[in-house]
Amino acid sequence: MIAMSPDFTVETTTRKKRGSGGGLLKGLKRMLAGESLFLNHFTATKPDQTLLVGPRLLGDVIHRRLQGGSMIVQGSSWLASSTAIDIDATWQGFGKAIFSGEGLFWLKCSGEGDLFLSSFGAIYEVEVDGDYVVDTGHIVAFDDTLQFAIRKAGASWIGSFLGGEGLVCRFSGKGRLLCQSHNPPSFGALLGPKLKPR
Amino acid sequence: MQHVVRNRPSFANIHLQLQRGDRIIAEADAMASMSSTIDMRTRFSGGPVQGLLRRGFGSESMFVNEFSTASEGELVLTQPFLGDIECLELERTSLFLQPGAFIACEPGVRLGLGWAGLRMAIAREGLFRLRVSGRGKVWFGAYGGIFSREVTDEYIVDTGHLVAYEPTIDVRIGMAGGLFSSIFSQEGLVTRVRGPGRIYLQSRSFGGLAAWANAHLW
Numbered sequence: 001m002i003a004m005s006p007d008f009t010v011e012t013t014t015r016k017k018r019g020s021g022g023g024l025l026k027g028l029k030r031m032l033a034g035e036s037l038f039l040n041h042f043t044a045t046k047p048d049q050t051l052l053v054g055p056r057l058l059g060d061v062i063h064r065r066l067q068g069g070s071m072i073v074q075g076s077s078w079l080a081s082s083t084a085i086d087i088d089a090t091w092q093g094f095g096k097a098i099f100s101g102e103g104l105f106w107l108k109c110s111g112e113g114d115l116f117l118s119s120f121g122a123i124y125e126v127e128v129d130g131d132y133v134v135d136t137g138h139i140v141a142f143d144d145t146l147q148f149a150i151r152k153a154g155a156s157w158i159g160s161f162l163g164g165e166g167l168v169c170r171f172s173g174k175g176r177l178l179c180q181s182h183n184p185p186s187f188g189a190l191l192g193p194k195l196k197p198r
Numbered sequence: 199m200q201h202v203v204r205n206r207p208s209f210a211n212i213h214l215q216l217q218r219g220d221r222i223i224a225e226a227d228a229m230a231s232m233s234s235t236i237d238m239r240t241r242f243s244g245g246p247v248q249g250l251l252r253r254g255f256g257s258e259s260m261f262v263n264e265f266s267t268a269s270e271g272e273l274v275l276t277q278p279f280l281g282d283i284e285c286l287e288l289e290r291t292s293l294f295l296q297p298g299a300f301i302a303c304e305p306g307v308r309l310g311l312g313w314a315g316l317r318m319a320i321a322r323e324g325l326f327r328l329r330v331s332g333r334g335k336v337w338f339g340a341y342g343g344i345f346s347r348e349v350t351d352e353y354i355v356d357t358g359h360l361v362a363y364e365p366t367i368d369v370r371i372g373m374a375g376g377l378f379s380s381i382f383s384q385e386g387l388v389t390r391v392r393g394p395g396r397i398y399l400q401s402r403s404f405g406g407l408a409a410w411a412n413a414h415l416w
Contacts, residue, residue: 135229
């Protein structure tokens with residue numbers, strides 16, 4: 001929340017998060033800690049109230065209208081949605097891939113209403129009709145009508161790992177895919193070593 | 199092959215449409231997304247020894263990825279920095295790039311290592327610089343916006359703001375002012391360039407961002 005008119009009621013609810021990645025031990029720790037996603041509900045109590053929201057990272061903010069279907073949204077890309085949209089934080093579609101971690105978690109957003117997404121860098125949309133490959137850190141959101149599989153990027157495991165691409169997501173079928181031009185771990189990997197140790 | 203750099207100058211990324219026969223060589227981790235019809239092959243950049251040197255002394259990875267297609271497809275390449283990307287056409291000419299600036303090139307462009315000099319290493323710019331030469335397009339990027347300047351005599355550039363320069367440019371590291379002003383003005387070391395030739399500058403310095411972040415950590 002950046003700013004808002006005074007006549008809003010704000011309530012906080014939680015959603016249990018699962019499969020946030022980072023390996024088996026970290027996952028277990030989180031489960032025991034009961035890590036959850038905190039959601040703020042803003043309800044206007046008078047007419048003509050304005051609410052300004054924005055993300056943490058430098059990038060785009062877009063609006064998508066959901067009409068009954070579902071979109072799988074990368075955890076840090078979800079900004080806001082109308083209350084009619086159900087948010088499920090336990091979606092584990094990528095769970096099979098051990099290294100899909102990097103602190104990524106996924107939200108399944110379903111129903112009819114407005115969805116606001118943000119990104120690191122610019123958002124570009126791909127109308128998938130067939131097959132399309134995305135580096136997992138660059139996925140913002142996708143229609144759940146798409147099938148997906150986590151694959152190694154190159155022809156061999158060594159090639160994928162050393163080529164820096166590691167794991168990618170191969171989408172197939174028909175649906176919308178929203179990608180971001182930049183990914184925080186790559187930027188962080190360059191900035192991290194320059195920061196003072198704690 | 200069609201290519202366009204989108205979302206300049208803040209979130210620049212390269213959108214390419216490859217046809218059969220087109221090949222693109224890109225830095226490790228540059229691929230954001232691509233059609234499934236694009237093939238990716240990883241290889242050492244230069245020979246294995248050169249690759250290791252790059253890894254050890256520059257900030258480039260020792261591997262590059264080569265993209266091609268048997269039919270046609272889309273390829274989206276990016277860089278770790280939020281900033282601008284510039285595309286230059288080399289015509290049997292060369293260009294020196296600062297470590298981390300190189301993103302991609304066409305196969306007619308050779309990537310080589312050049313000795314940047316000990317002073318460059320002290321200025322934390324790396325012992326080596328990347329030399330791109332040959333025929334074809336090269337894409338390079340930086341943190342911040344990119345702009346260029348034709349230099350005839352002497353010009354002074356803050357070391358963290360120099361992205362690339364033509365080989366005709368003579369580059370020396372020196373102090374901005376006397377010892378006192380160098381320390382307290384926070385301008386520290388600067389790069390003195392002498393022309394004739396073209397230099398490419400970035401409007402923001404990544405070292406500057408790190409210094410700002412460090413100042414806020416406690």
